[in-house]
């Protein structure tokens with residue numbers, strides 16, 4: 001394992017946890033393992049941080065079976081067992097029934113079923129925090145997708161709460177790019193079990209990924225810049241009246257705002 005890679009990963013995950021108060025003393029964290037490299041990297045990072053953090057928290061992992069894995073999931077279980085990491089494999093019967101009844105159901109329905117299953121598992125495990133492996137790439141893609149296709153300037157929440165307030169939902173990889181998770185998961189030798197859906201990426205997602213890889217040839221820090229932008233919102237230069245000083249009640253900013261370059 002390359003020391004620098006691990007250091008970078010832990011610095012970025014640590015920054016997210018600290019900045020958004022993701023994990024607190026006494027928390028019981030359930031890590032959603034999807035079978036892919038991102039959530040596997042997140043689990044490793046949280047286990048390492050658990051040993052170093054000045055606060056006490058527990059970490060356990062789980063995987064929801066919705067009938068979409070392309071190969072058997074047990075290599076993951078064996079890998080975790082060999083490392084002494086608690087893991088729960090949950091076959092979600094309603095999701096399996098959905099797949100049988102409506103094989104072409106979309107992501108909305110699928111994720112609604114998954115969310116219900118995830119809450120059920122977290123309750124069984126006695127956890128109050130659920131960690132998801134969305135990466136910096138997901139945050140950047142979501143920002144562009146929402147801006148261009150849903151008319152909303154938003155990305156993903158780094159921290160949020162379940163509707164009934166029972167669970168804190170966190171995304172500790174919000175500053176970690178997939179370049180890092182790919183390299184880290186490979187260096188750890190984590191078994192990756194692909195999901196059928198990951199191989200039929202939608203056209204919008206593919207287009208956005210193409211835009212990123214094209215631009216990143218010239219601007220390799222593009223995603224870091226976008227992440228900084230998401231943490232540095234200039235509401236006075238957007239078109240939402242809720243955030244504009246329509247009556248000039250606050251100190252004047254600029255008489256002639258400069259129209260920004262392309």
Ligand code: SF4
Pocket residue numbers: 068105106107108110111195197198
């Ligand atoms: S990509 Fe597949 S597994 Fe993921 S939410 Fe959509 S249908 Fe479900």
